[in-house]
Amino acid sequence: MGIRSTLRTWWAAHFSDFTRKEKWGYFVWLIFAVVVLVPELWAAFWKDSAPFPTISGTTGELEYRFPILALAITGTIVLCLYSAFRYPPTRTGVLAPKEADPGDWPEYPGDALLPYRTPGGGRFTRSTTPVRELAVKMYFVVALVTIVVVTAIVSVLKGGVDEYAVGRTLYGLILLLWVIVPSLLAWPKRFALDIPFPTLFSTVRSLERRLRVLALLVASGLVILLLHLVLYPWPSILPDLSRTHTYNKCHPLKPRSTPLSADEQRECQRLDEADVKPSPTAS
Numbered sequence: 001m002g003i004r005s006t007l008r009t010w011w012a013a014h015f016s017d018f019t020r021k022e023k024w025g026y027f028v029w030l031i032f033a034v035v036v037l038v039p040e041l042w043a044a045f046w047k048d049s050a051p052f053p054t055i056s057g058t059t060g061e062l063e064y065r066f067p068i069l070a071l072a073i074t075g076t077i078v079l080c081l082y083s084a085f086r087y088p089p090t091r092t093g094v095l096a097p098k099e100a101d102p103g104d105w106p107e108y109p110g111d112a113l114l115p116y117r118t119p120g121g122g123r124f125t126r127s128t129t130p131v132r133e134l135a136v137k138m139y140f141v142v143a144l145v146t147i148v149v150v151t152a153i154v155s156v157l158k159g160g161v162d163e164y165a166v167g168r169t170l171y172g173l174i175l176l177l178w179v180i181v182p183s184l185l186a187w188p189k190r191f192a193l194d195i196p197f198p199t200l201f202s203t204v205r206s207l208e209r210r211l212r213v214l215a216l217l218v219a220s221g222l223v224i225l226l227l228h229l230v231l232y233p234w235p236s237i238l239p240d241l242s243r244t245h246t247y248n249k250c251h252p253l254k255p256r257s258t259p260l261s262a263d264e265q266r267e268c269q270r271l272d273e274a275d276v277k278p279s280p281t282a283s
Helices: 003-014 020-045 055-065 068-086 136-158 163-186 200-210 212-230 237-250 262-273
Strands: none
Touching (some): 020 055, 020 163, 055 068, 055 212, 068 200
């Protein structure tokens, strides 16, 4: 069997027979990646022309003003990872579609102490009966228009004076309309609504079934994101921390018990000659 035939066989085994729900998940989260990455790369590489900072810059500015947000960000990412692996849909149960014949839909009883998940989006809901679905195309047209229009308005009003306000508006609306609103609409016990596109973690689970290494990459990416956001601007702060450590070693607050070696003395001399006295909060 040639390489081409082997690749075709491998592709057919891993990336065929996509369900409609799975396709929606890949499409929606690919659009999400584009919506996030385009302004992110613009702000990162052409920051002089961008009217907003990067996501990490926006988050870092908020954490500087409100340090408790670092705890909230850490807790959110950890809880998302935990729930994704600890409470899969088979554990929590999945409601039947509203228009489905009960006899045609498989039963996922789940854990009686946990909420169900909606059939289209796979979101937690307190409802125990089928929920009504919103048109996903209409929702995202409204969401995209809202993100663009409101961000443009804030950009004009701020007139380039406060780029962080524009960043908070842009990235806040993306988070609100892509993640928070669909989850809040699905949660109520009565009048729950489902926007029938899979959550990010449902889509990652679909990818994991097809190619396990992709799920490992996503998990490692979330850990890197956690460190980058909470310790912003990690890893750029590592040289600053090293210089701070060296400065404190050269000029300790208390008398040292052992003298510096010749190499350490030369390093301290270079540091003093350069007049480099970084602070632990230097960015």
